[in-house]
Structure formats: C-alpha cells, structure tokens
Amino acid sequence: MTTTGTDTHRGSPTCLPIRSDMDLMWIRQEVRRLATEAQFSLVQQTKLVTAASELARNTLVHGGGGHMEATVLNEGVHTAVRLVFADSGPGIADVDQAMSDGYTSGGGLGLGLGGARRLVHDFRLDSEPGRGTTITVVMWHGGVPPTRQAI
Amino acid sequence: MRVSEQQIGDEWSSASQVGQALRHRREQIAQRWADAPLFRTVFTVSRDEAVEACKAVLDALAEVAEAGRVEDVDAPGFFVVREQLARMSASRARTGLSPAQIAGEVAALRSSAVEHLTAELEQEPTAVVHGALLALTTLMGTLRLVVMETALSDGAELINRQRQQLLEVATPVIKLWDGIVAVPLIGTLDSARSQVVMESLLEAIVAQQAKYAILDITGVPTVDSLVAQHLMKTVAAARLMGAECVVSGVRPAIAQTIVQLGLDLGGVVTRATLADALAFALRGLGVGFGPTSQGAVAR
Ligand SMILES: Nc1ncnc2c1ncn2[C@@H]1O[C@H](COP(=O)(O)OP(=O)(O)OP(=O)(O)O)[C@@H](O)[C@H]1O
Numbered sequence: 001m002t003t004t005g006t007d008t009h010r011g012s013p014t015c016l017p018i019r020s021d022m023d024l025m026w027i028r029q030e031v032r033r034l035a036t037e038a039q040f041s042l043v044q045q046t047k048l049v050t051a052a053s054e055l056a057r058n059t060l061v062h063g064g065g066g067h068m069e070a071t072v073l074n075e076g077v078h079t080a081v082r083l084v085f086a087d088s089g090p091g092i093a094d095v096d097q098a099m100s101d102g103y104t105s106g107g108g109l110g111l112g113l114g115g116a117r118r119l120v121h122d123f124r125l126d127s128e129p130g131r132g133t134t135i136t137v138v139m140w141h142g143g144v145p146p147t148r149q150a151i
Numbered sequence: 152m153r154v155s156e157q158q159i160g161d162e163w164s165s166a167s168q169v170g171q172a173l174r175h176r177r178e179q180i181a182q183r184w185a186d187a188p189l190f191r192t193v194f195t196v197s198r199d200e201a202v203e204a205c206k207a208v209l210d211a212l213a214e215v216a217e218a219g220r221v222e223d224v225d226a227p228g229f230f231v232v233r234e235q236l237a238r239m240s241a242s243r244a245r246t247g248l249s250p251a252q253i254a255g256e257v258a259a260l261r262s263s264a265v266e267h268l269t270a271e272l273e274q275e276p277t278a279v280v281h282g283a284l285l286a287l288t289t290l291m292g293t294l295r296l297v298v299m300e301t302a303l304s305d306g307a308e309l310i311n312r313q314r315q316q317l318l319e320v321a322t323p324v325i326k327l328w329d330g331i332v333a334v335p336l337i338g339t340l341d342s343a344r345s346q347v348v349m350e351s352l353l354e355a356i357v358a359q360q361a362k363y364a365i366l367d368i369t370g371v372p373t374v375d376s377l378v379a380q381h382l383m384k385t386v387a388a389a390r391l392m393g394a395e396c397v398v399s400g401v402r403p404a405i406a407q408t409i410v411q412l413g414l415d416l417g418g419v420v421t422r423a424t425l426a427d428a429l430a431f432a433l434r435g436l437g438v439g440f441g442p443t444s445q446g447a448v449a450r
C-alpha cells in the first residue's frame with residue numbers, strides 16, 4: 001500500500017481506565033512510552049505527559065472517572081500521538097469560562113485546561129452538560145505537518 | 152485424525168459458535184467454575200457470589216468470541232471484567248501464589264468449558280467441533296494472558312505502593328549546612344506525599360533553626376499544576392516558619408513546560424541544580440563560598 005501525504009495511518013489504540021490516583025500514574029507512564037516510541041524530543045515528551053496529567057486528573061476529579069485512549073498516527077513521514085480523554089460526568093456548561101486561566105470550580109489553580117491547550121498542537125473539547133466531556137489532543141513529532149492543520 | 156483447514160471452516164464461525172455455546176451453557180459452566188480454586192478461594196462470602204463472578208467472566212468471553220477476537224488481549228469484551236480479574240489475581244497473589252501459578256488456575260478452567268462445548272455441539276460434524284475447540288482453546292489462552300497481565304501490573308502496583316510508603320516513612324530532610332536543610336523529592340508528588348514532605352520539612356526547619364530550605368525536584372518526573380500547587384504551599388508554609396525555600400533541579404524541559412502551562416513560580420526562588428541552590432543559600436547566610444561570595448572574601 002502506498003502512502004500519500006494526506007493518508008493517515010493509525011496504530012491500534014490503547015485504552016486505559018482513569019479511576020484512581022494510581023491510574024494517573026499509569027497514564028503518565030503510558031503517554032511517556034508512546035511519546036518516546038514516536039521519537040519525540042525530551043521537551044515534547046515532557047509537554048505531552050504534562051498535558052495528559054492535567055486532562056486525566058480533570059477526568060478523574062471533575063468527570064468522576066473515565067478512560068483515555070491513545071493512538072499513534074502516521075501521516076507520510078510525520079508521526080503524532082493522539083490522546084482522547086472521555087468521561088460521562090457532569091459536563092462543562094460554560095466552556096469559555098472553564099478554558100480561561102485561573103478559573104476553577106474547586107480548589108485548583110485553574111490552569112489545567114488552558115495549559116494543556118498551550119502544550120499540544122491540536123486541542124478539541126466536546127462537552128454536553130449532563131452527558132460528559134471528551135477532550136482530544138494531538139501532538140506531532142517536530143510540528144504540525146503542512147498537509148494537516150486540524151485533528 | 153487430521154482435519155483440513157477447509158473442513159474446519161472459517162475461524163469466525165468457530166468463534167461465534169464458541170460464543171453461543173458459552174451463553175447457552177452459562178449456568179452450568181458457572182456452577183463448575185465456582186468450585187475451582189480461582190473463584191472459590193476469592194469469593195468466600197457466598198457461593199452465589201462466586202457463581203456471579205464466573206458468569207461475568209463467561210459473558211466477557213462470549214462477547215470476545217462473538218466479536219471474532221479470540222486472540223486479542225485488548226478486545227473490548229475483556230474490559231468490563233479486567234478489574235474483577237485484577238482483584239482475583241491480587242487476592243490469589245496475597246496468598247503467596249506466583250503469577251505463573253495463577254495462570255495455571257486460569258488454564259484449569261478450560262476443561263469444564265470444553266466438556267460443555269463438546270456436549271453443545273454433539274450433533275455437529277467432527278470438523279466443526281474441532282474448529283470450535285480450537286477457538287475455545289485460543290480464547291482460554293487469551294484469558295490467561297489477560298489475567299497474567301493484570302497480575303503482573305498488580306505486582307508493579309504493589310512495588311510502587313511499597314516504594315511510596317517507604318518514601319513517606321523516610322522522607323529524608325538533610326542538613327546541608329548550619330541553617331540549611333534540603334529534601335530530595337523523588338517520584339510522584341501527590342497530595343498525600345506532599346503533606347508528609349511539608350510536615351517533615353517544617354519540623355526540620357524548627358529543629359535545625361534553618362534559614363534556608365531546598366526542595367530538590369530532580370527526581371520528580373512531571374511537574375503539573377497539582378505538583379506546582381503543592382510546591383507553592385510548602386514554600387509558603389516554610390516562609391511562615393521564617394525559612395526561605397529554594398526549588399532546585401528544574402530541568403530545561405520542565406522549565407519550558409512550566410512556562411507554557413502558565414504556572415507562575417514568580418515568588419519562588421528556583422535553581423537548575425542542588426549545588427546552585429546551596430550556593431545561593433550559603434551566600435544568603437554570608438558564608439564564604441568561592442569568588443562571588445559576599446562573606447569572608449573582601450571585594
Ligand atoms: N472533565 C471535566 N468534567 C467536568 N468539568 C470539568 C472537566 N474538566 C474541567 N472541568 C471544569 O473546568 C474547570 C477548569 O479546569 P482546569 O483543569 O483548568 O482547572 P482545575 O482542574 O480546577 O485546577 P487545576 O489547575 O489544578 O487543573 C474545572 O474547575 C471544572 O469546573
């Protein structure tokens with residue numbers, strides 16, 4: 001099979017539960033492993049793991065638990081790691097407010113969502129009050145390939 | 152007797168036959184499994200509980216088989232019983248069984264499933280029975296792997312818990328100099344651990360009459376907003392006790408991440424290495440230290 005610049009190939013996804021602090025540790029380890037496998041630089045690895053740590057903790061603390069699905073994407077010579085955090089918790093009623101730095105409904109710093117968005121290349125938040133929250137982030141090795149500007 | 156591949160039929164239909172048979176014979180197989188050591192010794196409250204646990208595993212197996220994924224340890228069907236299997240293997244491990252022995256107990260479940268499958272397919276041609284038996288064997292092998300996996304990761308979890316407990320018991324606050332104490336932080340700085348760190352540090356500040364406290368984060372793999380919050384609380388508490396905190400071991404990758412995350416460590420003195428932090432503190436105490444010190448060396 002030939003690969004064109006716009007074809008995206010996906011490795012098989014891994015799915016990890018997010019139900020406890022211990023799970024958060026596994027998530028960080030797994031994301032670090034995938035980022036290493038995708039040959040991310042140390043800085044990129046650190047950024048992705050940190051973003052994952054923020055989002056997974058939100059899934060646990062605000063979403064009441066859920067799971068993360070991780071996939072390695074290949075597009076031509078470009079590699080990316082995509083992480084999807086999903087919960088079926090209360091959802092986010094005011095997304096703009098939640099995304100803004102310093103806003104927290106609990107005792108946090110309110111930096112998780114905004115910070116995670118800055119740390120990765122693509123960030124998408126889908127949430128419906130009462131139905132849950134799904135956040136998808138993508139980090140490309142080196143940078144976003146020119147053929148692709150969205151998820 | 153040898154059977155050609157064609158006679159066996161496609162793997163898919165064999166797998167779905169296994170799935171159907173497991174659902175059909177759910178009750179009978181569950182009754183048998185409930186007496187197997189794997190279930191009997193774990194679900195000790197009542198036999199019904201053991202039977203229910205068996206049924207959950209049987210349902211998962213049937214789902215995996217029907218999805219045609221008998222070889223796939225990551226099949227979604229296993230997802231719902233993973234936690235139960237983990238608890239079971241953990242409970243067996245606590246009684247001293249090795250992961251291999253636990254896997255052996257899982258393997259032992261095969262025979263009663265085989266018996267019921269054979270009975271269920273009594274009217275079918277031999278080739279079909281063989282195909283189904285092959286699929287069941289593969290499926291049970293996969294279950295064994297799933298259990299092994301949870302048993303092993305459970306072992307890792309145990310080690311981690313122990314390491315964490317060890318750290319909590321022995322959060323070492325080191326006296327580096329008269330008036331200077333340091334804590335090398337290692338691993339995950341979760342809420343519980345940061346509480347312990349804070350307490351031991353504050354005690355040491357009082358006991359040593361320290362003016363400087365160094366928190367070294369070289370061994371902390373990830374600094375996210377929660378870790379930062381813990382660090383800042385510790386710094387604030389140390390200040391209240393009259394000691395200034397220096398956070399050392401801020402690696403370049405961490406520094407860049409902290410900035411992008413939006414963390415404001417403005418009020419906290421940070422240094423790249425423990426040595427830099429010590430130099431900073433010594434200078435603050437007016438102790439002669441190299442050519443840049445303001446202490447003993449007249450400039
Ligand atoms: N998965 C989620 N489900 C429901 N609400 C969420 C979810 N994730 C975030 N939120 C809401 O958005 C707010 C902002 O999240 P953010 O991660 O930025 O800050 P925080 O979690 O409160 O603090 P921290 O800086 O420690 O992460 C949260 O306080 C919460 O109200």
Ligand SMILES: [Mg+2]
Pocket residue numbers: 054057058108111112113
């Ligand atoms: Mg958060």
